[in-house]
Amino acid sequence: xxxxxxxxxxxxxxxxxxxxxxxxxxxxxxxxxxxxxxxxxxxxxxxxxxxxxxxxxxxxxxxxxxxxxxxxxxxxxxxxxxxxxxxxxxxxxxxxxxxxxxxxxxxxxxxxxxxxxxxxxxxxxxxxxxxxxxxxxxxxxxxxxxxxxxxxxxxxxxxxxxxxx
Amino acid sequence: xxxxxxxxxxxxxxxxxxxxxxxxxxxxxxxxxxxxxxxxxxxxxxxxxxxxxxxxxxxxxxxxxxxxxxxxxxxxxxxxxxxxxxxxxxxxxxxxxxxxxxxxxxxxxxxxxxxxxxxxxxxxxxxxxxxxxxxxxxxxxxxxxxxxxxxxxxxxxxxxxxxxxxxxxxxxxxxxxxxxxxxxxxxxxxxxxxxxxxxxxxxxxxxxxxxxxxxxxxxxxxxxxxxxxxxxxxxxxxxxxxxxxxxxxxxxxxxxxxxxxxxxxxxxxxxxxxxxxxxxxxxxxxxxxxxxxxxxxxxxxxxxxxxxxxxxxxxxxxxxxxxxxxxxxxxxxxxxxxxxxxxxxxxxxxxxxxxx
Numbered sequence: 001x002x003x004x005x006x007x008x009x010x011x012x013x014x015x016x017x018x019x020x021x022x023x024x025x026x027x028x029x030x031x032x033x034x035x036x037x038x039x040x041x042x043x044x045x046x047x048x049x050x051x052x053x054x055x056x057x058x059x060x061x062x063x064x065x066x067x068x069x070x071x072x073x074x075x076x077x078x079x080x081x082x083x084x085x086x087x088x089x090x091x092x093x094x095x096x097x098x099x100x101x102x103x104x105x106x107x108x109x110x111x112x113x114x115x116x117x118x119x120x121x122x123x124x125x126x127x128x129x130x131x132x133x134x135x136x137x138x139x140x141x142x143x144x145x146x147x148x149x150x151x152x153x154x155x156x157x158x159x160x161x162x163x164x165x
Numbered sequence: 166x167x168x169x170x171x172x173x174x175x176x177x178x179x180x181x182x183x184x185x186x187x188x189x190x191x192x193x194x195x196x197x198x199x200x201x202x203x204x205x206x207x208x209x210x211x212x213x214x215x216x217x218x219x220x221x222x223x224x225x226x227x228x229x230x231x232x233x234x235x236x237x238x239x240x241x242x243x244x245x246x247x248x249x250x251x252x253x254x255x256x257x258x259x260x261x262x263x264x265x266x267x268x269x270x271x272x273x274x275x276x277x278x279x280x281x282x283x284x285x286x287x288x289x290x291x292x293x294x295x296x297x298x299x300x301x302x303x304x305x306x307x308x309x310x311x312x313x314x315x316x317x318x319x320x321x322x323x324x325x326x327x328x329x330x331x332x333x334x335x336x337x338x339x340x341x342x343x344x345x346x347x348x349x350x351x352x353x354x355x356x357x358x359x360x361x362x363x364x365x366x367x368x369x370x371x372x373x374x375x376x377x378x379x380x381x382x383x384x385x386x387x388x389x390x391x392x393x394x395x396x397x398x399x400x401x402x403x404x405x406x407x408x409x410x411x412x413x414x415x416x417x418x419x420x421x422x423x424x425x426x427x428x429x430x431x432x433x434x435x436x437x438x439x440x441x442x443x444x445x446x447x448x449x450x451x452x453x454x455x456x457x458x459x460x461x462x463x464x465x466x467x468x469x470x471x472x473x474x475x476x477x478x479x480x481x482x483x484x485x486x487x488x489x490x491x492x493x494x495x496x497x498x499x500x501x502x503x504x505x506x507x508x509x510x511x512x513x514x515x516x517x518x519x520x521x
Contacts, residue, residue, distance in 0.1 A: 052369045054366065054368075054369050055369075057415075058365065058366075058369075061365065061407075061409075061412040061415070061416065062365055062406075064409070077366065077369075079366075079369060079370050079371045079380075079382075080358075080371055080380045081358055081359070081380070082358055082359040082360075084359075111406050114405070114406070114450065115402070115405045115406045115450065117361065117402065117447060117451075117498070119334070119496045119498060119499065120333065120334040120360055120361040120402065120498075121359065121360070121361055122359055122360070
């Protein structure tokens with residue numbers, strides 16, 4: 001009886017692990033350009049119409065990033081008013097490089113926080129920078145320096161676009 | 166900083182669910198097996214002790230040597246509730262980056278309102294910078310004779326009136342303290358509504374166009390106004406993180422080139438970044454050494470673009486290389502009216518060659 005029980009348990013354990021390992025992550029699409037994702041998600045941002053794409057030079061300079069890491073990227077920064085709203089969408093050229101891109105984004109956000117000058121910057125915007133965050137959706141990494149509710153809506157819109165069939 | 170990897174969450178949940186199923190199955194099987202064996206053992210015995218309320222542990226079929234099989238071991242019944250296994254959180258714990266800046270709750274710097282009119286010809290004596298520093302700096306400037314503005318006769322207030330000042334919060338004080346023609350309603354100051362203008366964003370940022378109040382790009386503002394002189398004071402917000410010479414210079418040159426393209430006739434004067442006080446609270450990020458280094462990059466950028474450079478830093482620094490507190494508005498980085506007077510006097514006495 002004990003041997004039978006042990007065998008059964010071992011079998012169940014294996015099945016459990018196989019099931020766990022075999023379970024698929026959400027099937028995010030990989031064929032959407034970051035600019036198109038931005039266009040899909042921007043309706044969730046009230047100030048999107050006055051956000052500016054600083055271009056790849058800015059990304060390369062500020063992130064000290066090798067642009068070949070990306071199979072497309074877009075960043076938008078608010079340039080009107082006092083808001084510091086900003087987001088970035090990066091598609092990894094090679095999924096194995098995701099951790100490297102993640103490290104760049106993390107360092108970028110930490111650098112912005114460290115460079116904040118309280119006497120010069122609009123005080124009410126600081127919480128956005130403190131709460132800046134990023135998410136990974138398959139081959140895409142998306143960060144946001146946005147108000148909490150807008151950020152959640154923005155991330156949700158990105159995910160929805162990437163899950164669309 | 167909050168991070169989330171949606172690819173990992175589903176894996177953790179699946180693994181946890183699998184382990185949970187295994188554990189529940191294990192408990193059920195053990196309970197069933199134990200009950201069955203106990204019933205079998207009871208049947209085999211002619212007389213059994215009273216173990217009501219207890220589960221009888223059935224000895225192993227092949228007991229270890231020396232074990233006493235005649236007295237069954239009494240154990241607690243197996244738990245009927247499965248063990249609680251909290252699923253792993255979908256979101257990893259927040260990992261806020263360390264905050265290196267002072268808390269935002271710091272009281273904003275309040276500058277006293279200015280009631281006196283701007284003083285453009287005051288007996289204000291500039292601080293005296295370190296002689297060896299100046300000697301070394303002059304040697305550096307000597308390499309750029311066509312770029313660095315030299316001392317001239319006083320070009321007068323009329324010269325200042327022809328200028329537009331583009332910059333960050335260190336420039337905004339010219340308007341705040343009514344240092345220019347038009348006082349607080351001057352049209353000679355171009356700064357963003359947010360007050361700050363980071364060099365890395367200057368090429369696409371907007372400024373408040375004084376004539377209309379619109380927020381437009383620097384390029385558009387230059388195209389509209391075509392100022393005779395444009396004094397650019399940028400970089401203090403960049404020295405803390407724009408540590409690569411090529412990046413700093415390329416961004417600075419980008420701004421110059423935008424102006425040159427939009428208004429080729431505008432005479433561009435790149436002004437050095439002002440010093441900060443030794444006790445400035447962010448002195449680890451913005452300090453004398455970083456500013457001195459960036460100012461040399463500005464000279465080189467100006468030379469490469471064929472525009473002028475004016476050294477106002479040396480007029481505002483003491484022997485230690487810092488801004489004396491008597492020229493600061495109290496926050497250690499922004500000038501007060503006396504400091505701005507020194508800046509304006511320096512511009513007047515280091516005039517563009519055709520103004521001498």
